Amino acid sequence: MPLKLIPLIPLLPLLAALWIAIGYAFGGNRGEVGERQTSHLALFASGMSLLIILAVDVMALVDGTAPGQLLVGEWLAVGSFVLNISFTLDTLGLAMTTLVALIAFLTLRFSVNYMHREAGFQRFFMVMSLFSGAMLLIVSAGNAALMFIGWELAGVSSYLLIAYLFDRPTATASATRAFITNRVGDAAFILALFLTITWFGGVEWPDLLQGVTRLDGLGAGLLAGAFLIAALAKSAQFPFAPWIGRALEGPTPSSAIFYGSLMVHAGVYLLLRLAPLLEQVPALSPLIIIIGLLSTLYGWLGAQVQSDVKSSLIFATTAQVGLMFITIGLGWYEVAALHLMAHASWRALQFLSAPSILVQSEKPPRAVAAWLRRQRWLYHASLQRFWLDDVSDALLLRPTESLAREVEHFDSAVVNRVVGHVQSHSEIGTGRGVAGRAMEWLAIRLEWLEENLILRSGGEGLIGLISRIGSQAQAIEKLLERPRYLWLMIMATLVVII
């Protein structure tokens, strides 16, 4: 029975998000009055998801084995390619789903009080529900495509929450930066999906993981590399790390659930899920270890010099996740999984209590370590977050900008002149640009044709012709009415008859 309900686990929070959005659009749950209704709905959906997954857990414990791969139905079929709606609840998936459902539910409950009377309460709960659904989909999805949907939804909701205070320029700028950085990972994920579909014809996890054993070294390396980039971007590892430091603009509960405990681990989860693929490519392990090491150093050093609690927590998170990558690189998958669970729970608590940390702790915050203060250049580099943002700006942003400028110039100098620059309130029936003016020229000729040939001489002309004929007929009639002509006609008839 609980197995039948498994699709509801990600679906319920998504539906709650939809319902809150619809309710808000129609004015049903706005204002402080609507807070109770909104939070109840979100909590109910999240709570139900939690209950269902707990029931599945209990069942798995009683049976002594996890449900494994579950096929719910076919979603779409294109030619020989079939995309299923399926869920993978093996021990890893089951544990992760339970963890996500639990932390999402608790954070939502925390937010009810935390967000009380905030402007945008409904919006916050809508996006949080959307995120819970997305995250649950990531960890329970039975195939890579379904996981990708959750992956994208999580990215979007992260964007929406970082820009929660959308009237602050820094918040919107950070949101955009975080989103764009994530898109790099998404592109890699799409590439991996494409490779999977081309090589294996399906994206179900079991198919994929069995298929990789047949791949040659290069193919497996390409596939694993693409998935690795996706994981690195999502988990904010080196060199994508800086976005997460800017992602704390949103309300604290959202930071907790997104960057402290859940979304940041999505990349680790992806790699754990793909463990057989990673084993196929031993050359990748040193790379993962090095990246993990760099991330850990980056996070650790960065955390030393932060002056606010949320920033130091997020740098610590990066460091911890870096450690998980190292353990994955070493092939200790169980260790990484355990580390993930423990870290997620602990970090969620830390983030949620961060706003009240001054109340709770009596000791003043620790100053920067003495050895780091002595290493001037290292201290500086840590403060500047190792210039990762500036490097990426110089390497990617500026060339893109200058290319865009050139394209814009081409557009205004050549394309617009040919196609015409659209202005909303121009004269009716006039065109701009070469094509527009040609159309106008032709249309004016056709209009002339219509007016003169068809309407005037066709329609009105027809009436005119008929009235002319009519008046002539009337004249003949009048002539005939005169007695002498009548007499003449009778005479003529008689003559003819005779």
Add this chain to the structure above:
Amino acid sequence: MDSLTLLLLSPFAGAILIALLPGDNRVLLRGVAIAASVIALLLSWMLLLSFDSGSAAIQLDVGVDWNRRLGTSFALGVDGISLPMVLLATLLSLIAVLASASITENAKGYYALLLTLESAMLGVFMAQDWVLFYVFWELTLIPLFFLINGWGGSGRQGAALNFVLYTMGGSVFMLLALLLVFDEVGSHSFAFADILAGAHGLPAETQLLIFLGFLIGFGVKMPLFPLHGWLPLAHVEAPSPVSILLSGVLLKMGSYGLLRATAMLPEAAMAMQGVLLALALIAIIYGGMLAWRQSDLKRMVAYSSVSHMGVVLLGIAALNVHGITGAVMQMVAHGLVAAALFLLIGLLYERTHTRDINDYSSLVRITPRFAFFTSLAFVAAIGMPGTAGFVAELHALIGGFERWGWLVIGVSLGVLISAAYAVRTLTRLFTGPVRQEMRGIRDLERGELMAASVLSLGILLLGFAPAPALQLMGASVAQLGHLFAGIGG
């Protein structure tokens, strides 16, 4: 009484009842008119229950000898091509009655004429005898003349006269063609089936002569370039509910007749294929260009009808299964879209008393429902995927492509032009500053909202799930398509 005769007579019975009622009780008159058209709608949709869409034959047919010496009979029946038209006609008639709330002057005459018009239109689509067909064809003219003449705009007299003269002129050619084919076939019967069977054996030159007569007769109604002179005037001057029927159903009578004529004279149709294609392309581009030049909203939609009926002609001209499917689909789709546009523009005109696009701006803030439904209708008119127009245009294009290859690129040009005027109009209507004098406009009210929703729902349903509609017309269209495949082309 059998179901088709009942359907045919029910609006007419409503008209007679209205004629007998006192003329001063407008609510009662309107109630009777709505009831009669609802009954007709239900009767027509109930036909679906007994209609077998797997068969291409004429179904539910009745036949009573009318005049044995002339060989005429009172024969009714429907197949997969006429049934969609019957359903469309009853639906749009109800919408037209619903949209007539603002008619106050001599409502009795108005509703009686409207219901008579409905009966006559149904008769055209259900007739299975050419004389009966001709009688109903002419019968539509009488109520239409009086409706335009009595309740139209400022230039209504000229428009009504113009309309009748044009159509009568076309009818003369149709009648001549009918008499000629009757004479040539010599089976002494005007029944569709007999004439069809006989005409297939005629020599090609005779067929061509007869086909030309039909082409002119139906071409006026459809309308074909350059026989469309009546259309802009009549559409602009007619009261909006009548414009709905004119554009939504009356134009389809022309293309429906043309389909019947191609089935009767396949060799002539094959010979004329090039001419038909040329006429279709001209209509599509010419109508679109002129629509683009109009600032009067009704006039613009009227010209866009010319363009859209060009797509119907393109589908018919392709003379293959896809093309004819596209033609029939486009007849339904354009019926719904044009009806929605005329309905909304008519209601807007009642409120603002202007049809000039330049007088409108930023309606979305004052009347969001108007904005929504008008946008949907215009988007459907362009043939956006997800709307009925897309399915229709796609089929017609595929059919045309199968026949002529890249020549149909002209059609895409027409689509581009239609996008130009539709989007232009939308920008005009819904962006810019809020005008002071437009602040007080009422949004759609309940009855109007319902009428607009029904049409929009139809547009979207046919767009998202066209399968039932395609299946309904499938067998008959396939039979017609295979007829031409047999001739080889």
